[in-house]
Amino acid sequence: MDHICPVCQTNNNNLAIDFTVKEFICSHCDNLIEVGKITPKKLVKKPLENVVLEVGRKGIIDDTEYWVINIVIKKYGSDVYWREYALKDKAGNDAFLSESDGNWVFLQQLEFAFKESKFYAEHEGRKYRWYETTPCSTYAATGFFEEKANFALVSYKEYVNGTEMISREQYGNSPQYFKGHYISRSAIRKAFGVKDLPSSLGIGIVQPFPYNLRQCTNIMAIVALLICLLQLYVVTSRTNQTVFEQTIKFTDVTDKELISNSFSLSGGSAPLKVNAFADVDNSWANVGISLVNEKTNEVIYASKDIEQYSGFEGGESWSEGSQNEDFNICGVAPGTYHFQISAEKEGGVVDPFKSGYRPPNSDFSVIQNESGSFFLQNDKDKTINTYVGKEELEREILRRTGILNNQKEIKKMDSVLINMVPDYGYPEKYEEHTTVSIKATWLPVSFWNFGIVLVCLIVFTVLSYIARRIFETSKWKNSSNSPYPTN
Incomplete structure (x- = not known):
C-alpha cells in the first residue's frame, strides 16, 4: 500500500501486508505524518545504531511469518538504549522483538491484565518475580503505526520467571500487558536471514543458563549409576x-x-x-x-x-x-x-670365591675367614660347605680331585691352606x-579410574550449580528485587 509523504513526496510502500495505518514516519525525510493530513506533525530522529532489521523485512518465528512494521528506540536515563521491533503477521496479529545489549526477547500482547502484588505478578497460575520498573521515552523511530505514535514518557514494570517474563506498559492511565520469552541470537539470524547482529553484552533479563542444569544432573546421576554397575560387573567377573x-x-x-x-x-x-x-x-x-x-x-x-x-x-x-x-x-x-x-x-x-684357592682339575673354590673356618663352593650349583678344621677340608679336596698320590700337589695344597689370607667378615658381610x-x-580390576570418573562427575555438577548461581546473580544485579544477597 502506498503512503506518500506530503513533505518530500516519497512513496513509502515497503510493506508487503495490508493493515490500517494511522501514522507513518517517512523513510526519506523522517517526518511523522498522520494519514490524510498534509502537514507533518514533527521531525523524528532516525534509528541507526545497532538496528539490524529494516521496516518491511520478513522473518519466521515459532512457525509464523512476520513483517517488521516499525522500529522504536527507547531511552532510559542519559545513556541506556534498547530497540523494539513491531511485527505483524498476515492475520493481523501483533508481536514484538526487544533487543538490549545484544540480548533478545520475543513478546506478544496479552488480552487481559495479570494479577500484581508488591513483589510478584501471577499469570496462568505461574508466579513472576518483580525485576524492575523503568521509566523511558522514545529516542528514535521509523515505520508505520496503527495507532498514534506516542513520544510521551512511558513506564515499564517487568516480572521474570526463568526464561519468561510478563510486563506492564503504562502510558498515563492506559496500561498494556505483554508476555515474552527468550530468543537466541542464532534464532534471530535464522528467522530474518541477517548475519551481523549486535554483540551480546552481559546477561539478558530472561537469558537461560547455557545448559539445563536439572537435566544435566539427571544425566550425571544415570551415568554414575551405569559406571557403578559396570564396575560391579568388572569386580565380580575379573580378579587381579x-x-x-x-x-x-x-x-x-x-x-x-x-x-x-x-x-x-x-x-x-x-x-x-x-x-x-x-x-x-x-x-x-x-x-x-x-x-x-x-x-x-x-x-x-x-x-x-x-x-x-x-x-x-x-x-x-x-x-x-x-x-x-x-x-x-x-x-x-x-x-x-x-x-x-x-x-x-x-x-x-663381590664373589670372594673368584679369588679363592682352586686345586688343579677341580670344580670348586675355597676361602677362609678370620676365625679359621674354611668354605668350599661348588661351581655348578653354588652350594657352600663349611669346614672347621684344615684336615677335614684336605680330605674332602683329596676325594674330589684325585691328587692323593701326587705328593707335590698335596704339599702345595697344604702350603696354600696354611698361608691363605682370611676373607674378613665372611659370610656375614656378603649376606647383607x-x-x-x-x-x-x-590389574584388570581398578578402582582408580572408577573413582576419578565419579569425582569428575560430582565436581562438574557442583561447579555447574556454583556457575548457575553466579549467572543468576549477575542477571539480577540491576534489579531492585533481586533474590540474591548483594553482599
Whole structure:
C-alpha cells in the first residue's frame, strides 16, 4: 500500500501486508505524518545504531511469518538504549522483538491484565518475580503505526520467571500487558536471514543458563549409576592376578638377565603393577624389567631405583627413601609375555670365591675367614660347605680331585691352606642386601579410574550449580528485587 509523504513526496510502500495505518514516519525525510493530513506533525530522529532489521523485512518465528512494521528506540536515563521491533503477521496479529545489549526477547500482547502484588505478578497460575520498573521515552523511530505514535514518557514494570517474563506498559492511565520469552541470537539470524547482529553484552533479563542444569544432573546421576554397575560387573567377573613373584640374588643377574617363565594375560588392556623390595640400608639398588610380548616381540622397558638413607644430625635423626617401590606398566594388552630382569646394587656384587684357592682339575673354590673356618663352593650349583678344621677340608679336596698320590700337589695344597689370607667378615658381610624381591600383578580390576570418573562427575555438577548461581546473580544485579544477597 502506498503512503506518500506530503513533505518530500516519497512513496513509502515497503510493506508487503495490508493493515490500517494511522501514522507513518517517512523513510526519506523522517517526518511523522498522520494519514490524510498534509502537514507533518514533527521531525523524528532516525534509528541507526545497532538496528539490524529494516521496516518491511520478513522473518519466521515459532512457525509464523512476520513483517517488521516499525522500529522504536527507547531511552532510559542519559545513556541506556534498547530497540523494539513491531511485527505483524498476515492475520493481523501483533508481536514484538526487544533487543538490549545484544540480548533478545520475543513478546506478544496479552488480552487481559495479570494479577500484581508488591513483589510478584501471577499469570496462568505461574508466579513472576518483580525485576524492575523503568521509566523511558522514545529516542528514535521509523515505520508505520496503527495507532498514534506516542513520544510521551512511558513506564515499564517487568516480572521474570526463568526464561519468561510478563510486563506492564503504562502510558498515563492506559496500561498494556505483554508476555515474552527468550530468543537466541542464532534464532534471530535464522528467522530474518541477517548475519551481523549486535554483540551480546552481559546477561539478558530472561537469558537461560547455557545448559539445563536439572537435566544435566539427571544425566550425571544415570551415568554414575551405569559406571557403578559396570564396575560391579568388572569386580565380580575379573580378579587381579599375580603373574610373577620371585626373590632374585644379585649374583644371579650380574652381567646377564634373568628370563622368567611365560604368562598369559586375557581381557581388556590394564596396568601391570610391579613391586620391588630390597633390604638396602644407607645404600641403593636398581631393578630393570623388560616386558616382552612373545607374539610381536614388542618390548616395554621400565627401571626403578630403591634407596634408603638415614642418619643423625643436629641432635635429631632423619631418614629418606624406602626399601619398597611400586611402579606401573600401563595399558598392557592381552597376550603372552615374559620378563627379562636385571638388577644391581651399590658397590656391585663381590664373589670372594673368584679369588679363592682352586686345586688343579677341580670344580670348586675355597676361602677362609678370620676365625679359621674354611668354605668350599661348588661351581655348578653354588652350594657352600663349611669346614672347621684344615684336615677335614684336605680330605674332602683329596676325594674330589684325585691328587692323593701326587705328593707335590698335596704339599702345595697344604702350603696354600696354611698361608691363605682370611676373607674378613665372611659370610656375614656378603649376606647383607644380597637379594631383590619382585612381584608383578595384573590389574584388570581398578578402582582408580572408577573413582576419578565419579569425582569428575560430582565436581562438574557442583561447579555447574556454583556457575548457575553466579549467572543468576549477575542477571539480577540491576534489579531492585533481586533474590540474591548483594553482599
